[in-house]
Amino acid sequence: MVSLRCKIIVQQELDRIGIPYLSVNLGSVETESSIPCDQMEELKESLKRVGLEILEDKKNILIDKIKLAINELVQSREDATRVNYSDFISEKLDYDYTYLSNIFSEVEGITIQQYLIALKIERVKEFLLYDELSITEISDRMNYSSVSHLSNQFKKVTGLSPSSFYQSKK
Structure with a gap:
């Protein structure tokens, strides 16, 4: 249930910021193209406010x-x-x-x-x-x-x- 809630939150934030995506799964997001730096920063901040973070380190x-x-x-x-x-x-x-x-x-x-x-x-x-x-x-x-x-x-x-x-x- 928690993972579904997280997935919905991530989808809502992507939509709000205007980042097109192909799929959102537990632990990963597939985007149509690379995300501009300003949108990436906005996404990081909005996810951080709800207790989520973006892991960029492989x-x-x-x-x-x-x-x-x-x-x-x-x-x-x-x-x-x-x-x-x-x-x-x-x-x-x-x-x-x-x-x-x-x-x-x-x-x-x-x-x-x-x-x-x-x-x-x-x-x-x-x-x-x-x-x-x-x-x-x-x-x-x-x-x-x-x-x-x-x-x-x-x-x-x-x-x-x-x-x-x-x-x-x-």
């Missing part, structure tokens, strides 16, 4: 695409987490995984795997708080090799075991 754009792909993988309820994440990201973005991994680490200061683990743990927290799944079911759904592996990773990231986290949020 590395940052690529990092955002990596994050979107990882988020898609983690949020999916269709066993997408069973997919090898490096293959998934590489195929989705059509880049060599080593290249993506190096850029991600350089810009973000953490590895793609660390980012993935953090997102998975956030998803596990959601399951613990809002779903009626057992820790075994959560472990299976999130593609952990065992409940023990999930618990160890959860404790490493949060400082609590999954059951302690669950009890503290009741």
Whole structure:
């Protein structure tokens, strides 16, 4: 819902400023031609007022695409987490995984795997708080090799075991 709202805001601002565009998607806008500097500045300012920004640096754009792909993988309820994440990201973005991994680490200061683990743990927290799944079911759904592996990773990231986290949020 948020992404649809953002898309509509971007379209409205493009229309208001008079910038012709071919498409507006999450994270990208395809224009008919290059945007004059004065219109680009006006667009940047108007989007900034509503909490959006234009990413012009190709590395940052690529990092955002990596994050979107990882988020898609983690949020999916269709066993997408069973997919090898490096293959998934590489195929989705059509880049060599080593290249993506190096850029991600350089810009973000953490590895793609660390980012993935953090997102998975956030998803596990959601399951613990809002779903009626057992820790075994959560472990299976999130593609952990065992409940023990999930618990160890959860404790490493949060400082609590999954059951302690669950009890503290009741």
